[in-house]
Amino acid sequence: xxxxxxxxxxxxxxxxxxxxxxxxxxxxxxxxxxxxxxxxxxxxxxxxxxxxxxxxxxxxxxxxxxxxxxxxxxxxxxxxxxxxxxxxxxxxxxxxxxxxxxxxxxxxxxxxxxxxxxxxxxxxxxxxxxxxxxxxxxxxxxxxx
Numbered sequence: 001x002x003x004x005x006x007x008x009x010x011x012x013x014x015x016x017x018x019x020x021x022x023x024x025x026x027x028x029x030x031x032x033x034x035x036x037x038x039x040x041x042x043x044x045x046x047x048x049x050x051x052x053x054x055x056x057x058x059x060x061x062x063x064x065x066x067x068x069x070x071x072x073x074x075x076x077x078x079x080x081x082x083x084x085x086x087x088x089x090x091x092x093x094x095x096x097x098x099x100x101x102x103x104x105x106x107x108x109x110x111x112x113x114x115x116x117x118x119x120x121x122x123x124x125x126x127x128x129x130x131x132x133x134x135x136x137x138x139x140x141x142x143x144x145x
Contacts, residue, residue: 026115027133028140029126033111036141039103043096050092058085110144111136 034040061081068074114136115123124133 023122024120025133026118026120026123026136027126027129028111028123029135029137032137033107033140033144037103037107037144039106039145043099043103047096054088054092057088107144111140114140114143
């Protein structure tokens with residue numbers, strides 16, 4: 001029984017060693033790839049412009065509320081503008097999230113394609129690796145849009 005158990009353990013250890021030797025591992029600095037992405041830069045710029053537009057709208061709404069003569073008129077208009085603001089904010093957030101997910105998928109797909117093209121079995125985030133793996137960050141940055 002001990003011989004069988006020893007044989008199984010040795011086989012597992014050797015098998016794992018052989019499987020590990022066949023692995024070709026790459027690392028990618030994902031934050032660096034994201035920072036260089038033209039899509040991310042465009043999203044940030046677009047989001048900034050939309051936030052500025054929203055601020056202008058809020059100032060105009062505040063001025064409109066202040067123009068009201070009665071407290072009742074102010075409260076009614078303020079309630080309307082609050083509802084409009086909530087809708088605008090939700091729409092902006094959904095649009096941003098959708099675009100961000102698309103960009104994330106694009107970057108992930110690009111990393112996977114680069115890894116396959118170069119024969120890697122696994123890609124790990126560079127921040128999680130202390131030692132080892134071939135860094136393919138520059139190659140991915142060239143391809144990511």
